[in-house]
Amino acid sequence: METSSPASSRRTSIGSQRNPDSEEAILSAAEAILREAGLAAFSIEAVARRAKAGKPTIYRWWPSKAALLLDVYHRQKHHGHMPDTGDVRSDLALFVTSLLAFWRDDGGAIFRSLIAEAQSDPAALEALRRYLLERWRQSGAIIQRAQKRGEVRPEIDSDLTIEILSGFAWSRLLTGRLDCSEDEIRAVIDAVVGGIAAR
Incomplete structure (x- = not known):
């Protein structure tokens, strides 16, 4: 991945x-x-x-x-594949869906443990920070492809957009609400894409 x-x-x-x-x-x-x-x-x-x-x-x-x-x-990860359906909404929905599915398995408990460790251990915090920055950079390719297709405005920061979506996923992870419906995920994606879409 x-x-x-x-x-x-x-x-x-x-x-x-x-x-x-x-x-x-x-x-x-x-x-x-x-x-x-x-x-x-x-x-x-x-x-x-x-x-x-x-x-x-x-x-x-x-x-x-x-x-x-x-x-x-x-x-444990198996969701690293970056979707490329040719449509930014579909790609982002698949990205979020696969991440939440992975966290519903063993990955969520392990990642929560890492987050907990980072609250009191500076080394863990720095490791987590580096890891997330790299993950957001990699996943930003979804937005960059959409920019090349003309779906997303060229000035949009791809990493920041992924961080916004990751924030939604983190909220669900940390509050034990990983069973999101397709409608909920679609609503989140529509809200984000509505703010970055080319006019």
Whole structure:
């Protein structure tokens, strides 16, 4: 789902390449802990015990708990495809619908854990900020294609438009209202596109 990702851009350990089997075991252990007991039970120590891995290894590959959380989240993602139907309303509706659907599965709980961690950990906040800026930039391609087709005014900021739609999705995630109807999503898209559409 991405041209780049936390998994592909993260730091690797100095002088050491990741062992794929060990990496998989660590990520699986981290994901299982989050699913079973939530953020309160999530720690590098707990992940190391469950994965039967050394803490130094985990810290070499993930310098903070936030970095590990982001990789667990990214590992679950399957909504990175950027819709391209030739119609901006349809593309944005598919974008929001697929994001909410992913969050209704395991992704929502993990992302809420990351948001919670960011409220008290500056490293987690910075990791989340970088991740979101990159995601909005990538998803902005939907708006940029619409601008080339003449559907959206050329001066519209594509990243900011995606951030507005993401704000709606975040509100639904954080208040447990991810079961949006098609009519609700269509109304949100119509409101946003009505403000950016070419006249």
